[in-house]
Amino acid sequence: MLKNNYKKVILIILLLLGVAYQNNWLHETATSEINLNESENQQLQLISPSHKSAKKAKKPIIVHLAGAVNKPGVYSLPAEARLVDLIELAGGMTAQADLAQVNLAQDLRDSEKVIIPVLPQLDLDTGRKEVALIAANPDQTSTNQPLININQASQAELEKLSGIGPSKAAAILKYRKQQGKFSDKNDLLNISGIGEKTLANIIDEICL
Structure with a gap:
């Protein structure tokens, strides 16, 4: 009788332990799933702003290009585009573009206007005046030309004078x-072959 009661007690204890173990396992499993879900939600919250930022970074920019390019106008480009990409879309730069003032690696900003500078132009009126002056005075030498000292000059140096040959x-x-030595430029008129016309041509080229 006692032996049977003892077995029943042992059996009840084992059943209780089994139930307790099962409840504990179910509780731990549920807790792990909850923690996992919370962790995944936190990761999604952290990742989500990054995706939004990435999408914003990829938004194209609108840039106005003008100046010395073949096709000036307004262009849409990727946010990371550089000036070289914009110029390529515009068909390249013209021959009048001042390349020294262009930075092809320049970053571009949305709503920006970029102007490709043109080379400085020659003053045509000044150029025409200089050409006319030279045509009217073909024998006139530049004021920057060093004067030849007729009291010290060699044969070769004298031959550099306008109208003065070897003889x-x-x-x-x-x-x-x-x-x-010559004391006056007019003394050259005393030399055979040198007249007033020759002296007039070299008068501004010589010194004493």
Whole structure:
């Protein structure tokens, strides 16, 4: 009798332990699932703003291009585009573009206007005046041309003077050797072959 009661007690204890173990396992499983769901929700919340930022970063920009390009106008480009990409869309730069002032690696901003500068133009009126002046005075030398000292010049240096060839240069050297240094530019008129016209051509090219 006691033995049977003892077995029943043992059996009841085992059943209670089994029920307790099962309840504990179910509780831990439910808790793990809840924690997992919460963790996934937190990760989704953290990831979601990044996706939104990425979408915003990929939004195209609108840029106005003007100046020395083949097709000026308004263009839509990716947000990470550079000036070189914009110029390529516009068919490239013209021959008048001032490349020294263009940064092809320049970043672009939405609603920005970019102007490709043009090379400085020559003052045509000034150019025409200079050409006319040279045509009217073909024998006039530049004021930057160094003067030739007729008291010290060599044969080769004298031949650089307007209208002075080897024979006239030799005559100047011969006169200087015989008569001494020139005291006046007009003394050149004393040399055979040098007249007033020749002197007028070289008067601004020589010194004493």
